[in-house]
Amino acid sequence: MPGVYISYPFCAQKCTYCNFASGVFPKTLEPHYQHRLLAEIATTQWPWTPETVYLGGGTPSLWPIDDLAAVLNAIPGRPWCEATMEAAPGSLSPERVAAWRTLGINRVSLGVQSFVETEIRRTGRKHTAQIVAEDVALLRANGIEEINLDLIAGLAGQTFESWRISVDAVLALNVPHVSVYILEVDEESRLGQEVLLNGKRFGAPDVPSEDLQATMYEYAADRLAAAGIPRYEISNFARPSHESAHNLKYWRLEPYLGFGADAHSFDGSWRWQNAEQIDAYVQGAAPPPRDAADKLGERYWVGLRLSEGVHDLEDYRPQVDRLVADGLLQRDSGRIRLTPRGVLLSNEVFQEFLTDAHS
Ligand code: SF4
Numbered sequence: 001m002p003g004v005y006i007s008y009p010f011c012a013q014k015c016t017y018c019n020f021a022s023g024v025f026p027k028t029l030e031p032h033y034q035h036r037l038l039a040e041i042a043t044t045q046w047p048w049t050p051e052t053v054y055l056g057g058g059t060p061s062l063w064p065i066d067d068l069a070a071v072l073n074a075i076p077g078r079p080w081c082e083a084t085m086e087a088a089p090g091s092l093s094p095e096r097v098a099a100w101r102t103l104g105i106n107r108v109s110l111g112v113q114s115f116v117e118t119e120i121r122r123t124g125r126k127h128t129a130q131i132v133a134e135d136v137a138l139l140r141a142n143g144i145e146e147i148n149l150d151l152i153a154g155l156a157g158q159t160f161e162s163w164r165i166s167v168d169a170v171l172a173l174n175v176p177h178v179s180v181y182i183l184e185v186d187e188e189s190r191l192g193q194e195v196l197l198n199g200k201r202f203g204a205p206d207v208p209s210e211d212l213q214a215t216m217y218e219y220a221a222d223r224l225a226a227a228g229i230p231r232y233e234i235s236n237f238a239r240p241s242h243e244s245a246h247n248l249k250y251w252r253l254e255p256y257l258g259f260g261a262d263a264h265s266f267d268g269s270w271r272w273q274n275a276e277q278i279d280a281y282v283q284g285a286a287p288p289p290r291d292a293a294d295k296l297g298e299r300y301w302v303g304l305r306l307s308e309g310v311h312d313l314e315d316y317r318p319q320v321d322r323l324v325a326d327g328l329l330q331r332d333s334g335r336i337r338l339t340p341r342g343v344l345l346s347n348e349v350f351q352e353f354l355t356d357a358h359s
Contacts, residue, residue, distance in 0.1 A: 001051035003246045004075055007260030008060035009278050013124045016202040017152065019188030021262040021276045022058040032282045034067050040259050041074045049076050052246035053083040061087035065099045078104045082245040086111065089127035092135045097142045107146035108139050115169035116162045119155045122203045129169055136173050147175040153216035154183025156203025163216045167223050176242035180220045181235050182213050214344050234305050234346055251306050253298060269293060301350035309337030319352040
């Protein structure tokens with residue numbers, strides 16, 4: 001069954017590593033965004049009833065409750081089997097969490113990134129390890145047990161020792177789902193730009209090497225697996241039956257509708273993306289163009305993100321053979337999967353399955 005993604009792009013600060021279309025926008029923009037979002041949802045012909053909802057952004061945990069309620073009340077299908085709120089640690093309150101629960105939210109993803117205060121401060125975030133522990137306790141007190149904690153390997157000033165502190169802290173909180181990302185260095189974030197320019201701002205000179213980032217990632221993967229939280233997708237780890245039902249739809253090529261600035265949609269055949277910039281979205285830019293999905297290629301370069309891999313069919317035979325010979329893919333019981341080395345070099349693997357590579 002399909003899912004719904006809703007974007008709330010407003011944040012309390014712009015984190016140095018963030019490459020999303022989110023930020024600190026004037027308060028006066030918010031009613032216009034809300035108006036446009038409700039109009040977008042109201043004009044939707046629902047071809048199906050969603051079973052999952054995902055509130056991302058941005059920082060939807062800052063969404064004023066009345067506005068959030070108006071949006072969720074417009075989405076059919078409540079109670080959804082899974083409804084996730086992305087939350088910034090420290091933005092939770094007993095009233096807010098109780099209201100989320102009433103509105104159907106049953107899963108919360110906390111953007112922790114690190115439990116080491118010096119690292120957190122350099123990203124622009126304000127929380128502490130203590131605040132994260134209190135947030136987790138508050139969610140559980142309100143009956144929300146499906147909790148994800150995000151970590152990033154590669155933050156400025158991070159060392160292997162400090163990474164171990166963060167991994168220990170995640171395990172101590174005993175949550176059923178953990179996401180481990182490797183820092184993305186690109187032009188879209190201030191830290192990424194600074195690293196690319198060999199600059200000194202935002203702690204860029206103290207970003208750990210790519211080799212160390214890979215070591216950190218593998219260490220976290222091993223520790224999580226040993227604790228009964230194995231990897232099920234390149235960046236996602238969960239106890240069995242606690243995987244994100246919504247995010248699995250992306251990787252299994254199931255349909256979803258996205259609402260709000262920069263939201264993506266996929267109806268099974270076509271993909272489209274709303275205006276990325278909040279101003280353009282609020283002004284009601286023309287309906288976004290639709291692109292035919294490259295179903296064959298996507299089945300590989302999206303499906304291979306999952307530990308379950310994809311069926312080993314005849315398509316892309318030369319590419320698959322070469323990647324198996326290079327030790328990046330493995331064949332197993334009629335399926336192909338990334339090897340541990342393939343996980344670290346996944347972008348190179350996926351490149352082989354982009355449309356142009358198919359001959
Ligand atoms: S990382 Fe999250 S909280 Fe920080 S700016 Fe990006 S969307 Fe906002």
